[in-house]
Amino acid sequence: MSSTFDPAAIGQQLKGQDGIPPLAQWNPDFCGDIDMRIARDGRWFYQGSPIGREAMVKMFSRILWREGESYFLKTPVEKVGIQVDDAPFFVVSVEHAVGEQGPELLFTTSTGDQVRADAEHPIRVEEDAATGEPSPYLMIRFGMEGRIARNLFYQLVELGRMVEHAHGTELVVESAGETFSLGTL
The missing domain is CATH 2.30.270.10 (duf1285 protein)
Known part of the structure; x- marks a missing residue:
């Protein structure tokens, strides 16, 4: 399953929120895995290319969630799986x-x-x-x-x-x- 991952939409959902959002209160549907990976050295990759915008990486890190051994980006309306090489x-x-x-x-x-x-x-x-x-x-x-x-x-x-x-x-x-x-x- 693949998701129609939209970073701009995520940015709009988080607009005006400081700090870590109330991720534990959000229970969105799982929308599939996306081709995003956090390398062992902390660098983030999307579709095999490094994410160069620091603000975007920080935004993604604010919505990072773990369930068991799996990692997700989680918003009020969607949850997508990502890969983590070692620690997120x-x-x-x-x-x-x-x-x-x-x-x-x-x-x-x-x-x-x-x-x-x-x-x-x-x-x-x-x-x-x-x-x-x-x-x-x-x-x-x-x-x-x-x-x-x-x-x-x-x-x-x-x-x-x-x-x-x-x-x-x-x-x-x-x-x-x-x-x-x-x-x-």
């Missing part, structure tokens, strides 16, 4: 601050989302079984994660502290009163 968001910057609960890590995605690592937005690190290479992620919203850029992971490692356990030494970072593991050494 890509985290491009981190700031270290001190808040009411102590240290805070404030992250920004390539689409402008700003997220503080906390209990609702945990950091997790997945290791490649074959290579042992770490891939760090941050929960952004609606069960969707952002892959943390490698250079930011190195910054987190520098901010981390070692914690000794019976099973080894763990590198952790703290944010908003929570402790997140970056891996066992």
Whole structure:
């Protein structure tokens, strides 16, 4: 099934809305899959070509929705399936601050989302079984994660502290009163 995907119509539906729309309240019909993909590095593609307009990518990211392992663009009147190579968001910057609960890590995605690592937005690190290479992620919203850029992971490692356990030494970072593991050494 294919959809008559119309970005201009989506823009009109979202006109005047700031922030993330009430996606959980919308229950549109599924209109099929479209040839849109979010690459591992956060770049968006439509029909095999990169989407060059930053404003359009930001608009699409605001209506991104996840159900199970599937991703959709969701409006009040339609829901279309898209492909995501790894995580739908890509985290491009981190700031270290001190808040009411102590240290805070404030992250920004390539689409402008700003997220503080906390209990609702945990950091997790997945290791490649074959290579042992770490891939760090941050929960952004609606069960969707952002892959943390490698250079930011190195910054987190520098901010981390070692914690000794019976099973080894763990590198952790703290944010908003929570402790997140970056891996066992």
